[in-house]
Amino acid sequence: MENEVGHEIADALGLLLRRTTRAQLHKQLTEGMGEAVDELTYPVLSALARTGPRSAADLAPDAGVDRSGVTRRASRLEAAGLIRREADPTDRRAHLLVLTEQGHSAVTELRRRLAAHIMTSLSSWAPGEAETFARHLRRFTAEGPFT
Template structure:
């Protein structure tokens, strides 16, 4: 694969990539230490945002094997954070749902991160904070462009 930068849009893409990598690292460091892995949080968030999903769809979306996803969903189910139920449209299909306890765990995790982030944001200049707030619509638009399922391969154009 060729990942070279050839166009004028590639330079901002490289700078944005580097900034987002640093932001992702910061975000990971803000994660409260607990029982939920990043994959578990990602799955619960997807279920909360998009509704019930098949195990195979969850595995594909997270880039893990179906057996690994089955184990994760079993652990989430044992913890009361997710449940399996039949698909009302196709009795042969089992869908995974987030429970109220799963939603509460996500909310608690987000609140803990927000509290830590708030402390960091308070150290920024007002113009920097305003810039971050102004970027939120663009970040939302960017993240909505990527489907919930990961592509099998990434191709450069």
């Protein structure tokens, strides 16, 4: 029985973590956000919001693309005024990617959309189930195999 639950969770996580699943969700969330914010740039914006100023190389693993992919996406975001590049105080040759106020506003809107999307998908759940799920998911991510 324990092994069955482990397999069931692993299968569900596999679906959630698939790149195509994430890209489809990002496309839905970014609709109407402007030309620079789409399913390709969303991971860079989101990762930068979570981590704070980072170089493209340091941000790449969190964004799920390589350094050159981050750089290309960052150029689009910079042209739209959502991020800026600043000199890295620890390495004069490097630059950090930094969210602008406009970038923070875009991330706030994207997070609002994501939360609303999640709540819509949970609307048919019985009262209290979503709260229980959130509590258990938080515990699983804190204590589970990802730590």
